[in-house]
Amino acid sequence: MPLPATSTHGAARIAARSDAEAVAQWLTEFRASPQTLRAYRREAERLLLWLGHQECGLGELRRQDLDTFEAFLASPTPRHLWVGPPRPRHSPDWRPFRGPLSPASRRQSLVILQGMFAWLVEAGWVSHNPFRLMRDKRRRLDNRQPGIDRYLERPLWEWLWRWLSEPPAENASTREDYLWQRRRTIFGFAYLLAPRISEMAAAEMGDFFPREGRWWWRVTGKGGKTARIPVPDDMLALLRDWRQTLGLAAEPRPGEEGAVLRGLDGQRGLGDNQLYRLIRDTFRQAADALETEAGEEARSQVSRLRAATPHWLRHTALTHQAQAGVELRYLAGTARHARLDTTAQYLHSEDEEWHRQQSAHGLPGRADESGAEPV
Structure with a gap:
């Protein structure tokens, strides 16, 4: 796969020579939590590889690119280049995706990457965070849900x-x-x-x-x-x-x-x-x-x-x-x-x-519990 582009960042407050090195420094912030580190590295790596395929760097990412990237997460194409079974990372047939990401997974990816860009802005590596320009950012990036439904009854x-x-x-x-x-x-x-x-x-x-x-x-x-x-x-x-x-x-x-x-x-x-x-x-x-x-x-x-x-x-x-x-x-x-x-x-x-009380609300003509038609 193409390597991500490298940019010159004269105002950077971190010692990095490429986007990959800058992201690696961000990831070190999570070294105390191996599971979080793996999840964040996976999402950052996917973005860097995608940008490399577009022949641009992190500093060139614009608001309109986020929609294209989100669509890519939903359908990584060409499939042979991006999708494959689990393989060791050093294997030549390793791929960054097992398949298309679900809406929840795409949302989580954007949440992680928004945090990464916020850190890179503070580090002086990029000049802006394109995620902050998303008009429906709260709906798309808020990964909280009103309840848990992914369980077995x-x-x-x-x-x-x-x-x-x-x-x-x-x-x-x-x-x-x-x-x-x-x-x-x-x-x-x-x-x-x-x-x-x-x-x-x-x-x-x-x-x-x-x-x-x-x-x-x-x-x-x-x-x-x-x-x-x-x-x-x-x-x-x-x-x-x-x-x-x-x-x-x-x-x-x-x-x-x-x-x-x-x-x-x-x-x-x-x-x-x-x-x-x-x-x-x-x-x-x-x-x-x-x-x-x-x-x-x-x-x-x-x-x-x-x-x-x-x-x-x-x-x-x-x-x-x-x-x-x-x-x-x-x-x-x-x-x-x-x-x-x-x-x-x-x-x-x-x-x-709520469901029990709502069940008392029905259409006219429905028989009540005694079997009589309501007046």
Whole structure:
């Protein structure tokens, strides 16, 4: 792919010789949060590569270019140049896209890049931030939503857990039993503790520890912040079963090393990408199973499973905890949100009450509950 153009920036307040070096300095601001760093690098890289293909640099980006770039995110073309399966970054067939970005992903990309340009303006690398000229900037760049809808409703989750819990056949191999136990552990872990996928991949056995008769999970999340989360009995039971499969003692020892989620050798930990693909593959397999089992009657649920990503499990966990009556302050602690209004998106009780009251509003002539026609 063409390299992004290099410009001369006499007023720059950073030591950089090219757009790529300037962006690299911006990215160092997020070195304490590896997950954020990866996400921001991906979006910045896509913009730099696109600009290189246009033979222009960051300082030449104008307001009208943003619409063209957003359309490009929705349909990266030519496809062979931009889209491809996961590959190591040094591979010659690595591509920056797995496919077109959804509206939510495009919105998130623009949010990230707006922040990048604000920093570059302060650094004196570019003279203006074209995102500030977007007339409908608040609508397009505000990534907050009034509620969370990317989750599995309880009946669908209950079906999925029953499907995940169906044991292998009696003549199943040791490998098949291992994969079954690991899959249940992954989905149970995700549902019971609401971790981010990077936090699951990084979890060590010693991160689970008892204190005054209760078990806790120590987790380091976004921004390098460490927290402890209560471990419910079901999670402890899953962990014990999984450790038995690994040939370990029933409960973790203080400071015990070794990843919780492991590869087929039972030793090496799973990486973020491996875990992501495993969960996505499981959702697709579950969708196929539900479609075979229920056919057209379950079409909407099958579609939900096919659309689901690993982060849906976190949304599902927090939504179901909220529906079960977990107080907002404790829910925020589990989610590790800095703001309560972020956690409040998982509270659907107001929607339910609104819908109940709205149902009393109907068209003339509708029979009331007694069966009589209204006057």
